[in-house]
Amino acid sequence: MPRNGALALTFNALVVVFMLAPLVIVCLVAFTPENTLSLPGWSWSLRWFEKVFHHPDFMTSFVNSLWLASTSATLSVALAVPSAMAITxxxxxxxxxxxxxFLSPLVIPHLVLGVALLQLFSHIGATGSFFWLMLAHVLIITPYAMRLLISAMTGYDRTVEHAALSLGASRWTMFVRVTLPMILPGVTGGWLLCFINSFDELTMSIFITAPSTITLPVRMYMYATESIDPMMAAVSALIVALTATTALILDRIYGLDRVLVGQR
Structure with missing residues (x-):
């Protein structure tokens, strides 16, 4: 291997190690049997994972995040499909x-959006509502679905649609039986990307959540301000596992390279 190629490979390996090291350390700390943040030695324990699943506040926040991410992702895709069709x-x-x-929320800091939405919700009396929290999440995650759907629809061969219409199919039948199956990877990938971004959202959510709608990232932030113990590492490890699983599914369905570069 040429010297330049070896140096480039070494540099890339160091970058990967630097990026993954914090995640690996957090996941290892989650298995410690000790009461402090420490790497496990010869003995490993699942006690902190058990404590997470028996902690009512964390489980309630997990359900809130799961329900919020699912509904927000579904609504975002439902809005992104016709919008992407109109644009392309x-x-x-x-x-x-x-x-x-539609794509502007990608470049606006979530801190700014959180403060702005807090002011808006305060003026219209919408604070503490799960519905308005869901709409706020839809605002920031819809661009992710838009990018994938615009990519899926750009260069799309419409002769199949014309053939379906010429054979007597209605426009709705054509969409359901012809268009939707052809763009299904983009729809599914967009939903998964929206789901994980909504589930992990903290910066904006911390401004507009109420005691009854606290999400898991907000709950973790609140817990970390009071005390830090290996249970935080256990929760973080579970979120890392969920994110990694979603990323693997997204890669199998759509391809992470197309998601990251926004290929069209």
Missing amino acids: RGEFRGRGALEAL
């Missing part, structure tokens, strides 16, 4: 501006 197929003025508007 429509011929109208302002199409580029409309696409930029």
Whole structure:
């Protein structure tokens, strides 16, 4: 192997190790039998995972996050599909501006969005509502579904749709039986990406959650301000496992390379 190639490989390996080391350490600490944050020695324990599953506040927050992420991702995809179709197929003025508007939450800091939404919800009396928290999550995760669906629909061969219409199919039948199956990888990948981003969202959620709608990341933040013990590492390890599983499914369905670079 040429010297430059060996150096590049070594550098890439060091970058990967640097990125994964904190996650690996957190996951290892979760198995410690001690009462402090420490790496396990010869003995490993699941006591902190058991404590997480028996902690009512964490389990309630987990259910809140699971329900919030599922509903937000579903609504985001439902909004992104017709929007992506209009952007990729429509011929109208302002199409580029409309696409930029849909994707704008990607470049706005979530801290800014959180403060702005807190002010808005306070003025309209919507604080403490799960519905408005869901809409806030839809606002920040819809762009992820939009990117994948626009990518899936760009260059899409519409001759199959025209053939279905010429054979007497209605537009709804054509969409359900022809269009949707062809863009299903983008729809499924968009839903998974929206789900994991909604589940992990903290910066914005911390401003607009109420005692009855506290999500798991917010609960972790609140717990960490009071005390830090290996139970936090156990919760973090579970979230890492959930995120990794979702990423693997997304890679199998759509391809992480297309998601990361926004290929069209």
